Amino acid sequence: xxxxxxxxxxxxxxxxxxxSIMKIFHKYSGSTTGKLKKAQVKELVNxxxxxxxxxxxxxETLDILMQDLDENGDLEIDFTEFATFxxxxxxxxxxxxxxxx
Amino acid sequence: xxxxxxxxxxxxxxxxxxxSIMKIFHKYSGSTTGKLKKAQVKELVNxxxxxxxxxxxxxETLDILMQDLDENGDLEIDFTEFATFxxxxxxxxxxxxxxxx
Numbered sequence: 001x002x003x004x005x006x007x008x009x010x011x012x013x014x015x016x017x018x019x020s021i022m023k024i025f026h027k028y029s030g031s032t033t034g035k036l037k038k039a040q041v042k043e044l045v046n047x048x049x050x051x052x053x054x055x056x057x058x059x060e061t062l063d064i065l066m067q068d069l070d071e072n073g074d075l076e077i078d079f080t081e082f083a084t085f086x087x088x089x090x091x092x093x094x095x096x097x098x099x100x101x
Numbered sequence: 102x103x104x105x106x107x108x109x110x111x112x113x114x115x116x117x118x119x120x121s122i123m124k125i126f127h128k129y130s131g132s133t134t135g136k137l138k139k140a141q142v143k144e145l146v147n148x149x150x151x152x153x154x155x156x157x158x159x160x161e162t163l164d165i166l167m168q169d170l171d172e173n174g175d176l177e178i179d180f181t182e183f184a185t186f187x188x189x190x191x192x193x194x195x196x197x198x199x200x201x202x
Contacts, residue, residue, distance in 0.1 A: 010152075011152060012148070012149045012150070012151070012152070013121045013124070013125060013149070014121060014122065014125045014149040014150060014187075015149070015150060015152055015153055016118075016121070017117075017118035017119075017121035017122055017125075018118075018153070018187065018190065018191045018194060019194075020114045020115060020117070020118035021115065021118055021191055022191065022194070022195050022198065023114070024114060024115045024118075025195075047113070048113045048114070048115040048116070049113070049115060049116060050113070051111075051112060051113070051116055052116060052119070079192060079195050080192050083188040083189075083191045083192050083195075084188055086115075086119065086188065086191075087184040087185055087187065087188040088184075089119065090119045090122055090123065090184045090187075091180060091181050091184050093119060093120075093123070094123050094126075094180045094184075097123065
């Protein structure tokens with residue numbers, strides 16, 4: 001799935017958002033059927049979610065995050081595990097922004 | 102949370118995607134702490150996900166979708182249930198686009 005092949009004005013805002021989630025996963029997983037290794041999870045979180053999540057700076061924090069996300073225990077994060085993570089982050093942010101009201 | 106207060110060039114593509122998911126939910130739930138009623142779920146799916154999901158045209162399909170999404174059984178879809186739905190749709194699309202490769 002090449003970058004930018006899908007998203008565009010013909011897609012709705014929500015559809016473009018879902019495509020962005022897929023694109024960012026592949027940007028870091030390195031291939032269309034790849035998974036994220038621990039180092040790639042750290043890079044993705046620190047580069048792409050730095051306004052929503054505190055930067056990961058120590059190994060223990062990264063290890064705990066990986067344990068939480070790695071549901072099937074293969075030491076890598078597949079797209080389903082990543083989508084679950086994104087849903088959790090979105091809910092946490094939603095609660096935060098809603099409470100700010 | 103006003104429209105457009107959050108998203109922007111200072112946010113990453115992924116952060117903007119998560120904000121879009123929140124904005125679209127509130128566009129249809131009608132208030133910042135609202136939930137989606139059955140009619141609003143139908144409207145959201147048909148307007149915002151029409152390239153990813155077949156339009157809902159009959160009551161039975163809508164009833165089944167609501168049952169699947171409404172985890173706490175209150176006959177409405179809250180943001181957590183919506184985020185879970187979005188994650189499922191994203192995974193289904195990811196599988197579809199990846200298989201197309």
